[in-house]
Amino acid sequence: MGLTKTEIFTDAQNEIARLAKAFAHPARVAILHHLFKSNTCICGDLVDEIGLAQATISQHLKELKNLGLIKGNIEGTSVCYCIDQTKWKEMKLLLTTFFDQDINSNNCC
Amino acid sequence: MGLTKTEIFTDAQNEIARLAKAFAHPARVAILHHLFKSNTCICGDLVDEIGLAQATISQHLKELKNLGLIKGNIEGTSVCYCIDQTKWKEMKLLLTTFFDQDINSNNCC
DNA sequence: TTTATATATTGCAATATTACGATTAATAAA
DNA sequence: TTTATTAATCGTAATATTGCAATATATAAA
Numbered sequence: 001m002g003l004t005k006t007e008i009f010t011d012a013q014n015e016i017a018r019l020a021k022a023f024a025h026p027a028r029v030a031i032l033h034h035l036f037k038s039n040t041c042i043c044g045d046l047v048d049e050i051g052l053a054q055a056t057i058s059q060h061l062k063e064l065k066n067l068g069l070i071k072g073n074i075e076g077t078s079v080c081y082c083i084d085q086t087k088w089k090e091m092k093l094l095l096t097t098f099f100d101q102d103i104n105s106n107n108c109c
Numbered sequence: 110m111g112l113t114k115t116e117i118f119t120d121a122q123n124e125i126a127r128l129a130k131a132f133a134h135p136a137r138v139a140i141l142h143h144l145f146k147s148n149t150c151i152c153g154d155l156v157d158e159i160g161l162a163q164a165t166i167s168q169h170l171k172e173l174k175n176l177g178l179i180k181g182n183i184e185g186t187s188v189c190y191c192i193d194q195t196k197w198k199e200m201k202l203l204l205t206t207f208f209d210q211d212i213n214s215n216n217c218c
Numbered sequence: 219t220t221t222a223t224a225t226a227t228t229g230c231a232a233t234a235t236t237a238c239g240a241t242t243a244a245t246a247a248a
Numbered sequence: 249t250t251t252a253t254t255a256a257t258c259g260t261a262a263t264a265t266t267g268c269a270a271t272a273t274a275t276a277a278a
């Protein structure tokens with residue numbers, strides 16, 4: 001028990017859930033927000049700007065990287081994280097298509 | 110530890126995360142999909158259509174109801190669940206606004 | 219009232235997530 | 249080389265989520 005039964009859902013449903021997890025924690029929302037806001041590709045400044053330990057931020061960054069939504073470029077001793085525009089657009093299309101289901105639906109209650 | 114530090118994030122960040130959780134599990138994605146697909150307001154058919162135990166479906170429905178995304182009308186012994194169109198539109202606006210941040214951002218890497 | 223049906227709730231086990239201190243690894247500067 | 253700086257990883261504790269059997273609740277039908 002406690003294990004999500006991925007096999008009984010469609011690929012699309014699993015992929016939507018997988019991507020939505022990126023936004024299902026305020027720290028990751030904050031990280032993404034910071035990455036968009038700063039013109040310069042911020043790196044470990046995230047640790048200062050968001051009030052979480054370095055290990056915690058690093059873990060969240062790893063999850064976002066695993067989803068493909070961000071990428072990291074090593075620059076000397078620090079790492080520059082950026083949004084992966086291609087993957088971001090892909091994610092946007094998948095999720096907004098799901099959200100727009102309401103347009104063609106007639107509610108009964 | 111293990112407790113999300115909501116207090117260090119903005120209200121918007123917390124709300125985005127809260128709503129994104131609705132889509133962060135394939136069972137809930139499947140439930141919402143079924144609710145949109147069926148013109149008649151389906152009720153416990155979800156248990157048959159999705160391969161999860163009745164108690165599990167009921168729990169996911171409760172979470173979606175708590176987020177305000179769906180509402181349930183009691184009809185005899187069964188309950189008719191539907192999308193709450195107003196809340197859905199609200200959620201859509203909040204999340205798509207967040208997703209559209211890429212439009213005004215210039216990536217550096 | 220009794221019985222059947224549908225849904226919610228409870229209790230519990232398994233697994234996942236969140237957070238952080240400590241450590242490691244890797245590069246830059248002295 | 250030695251030392252500082254930055255980020256990743258490891259280990260661990262606390263908490264949350266997922267799933268289901270069993271039970272409770274509530275209405276409909278007999």
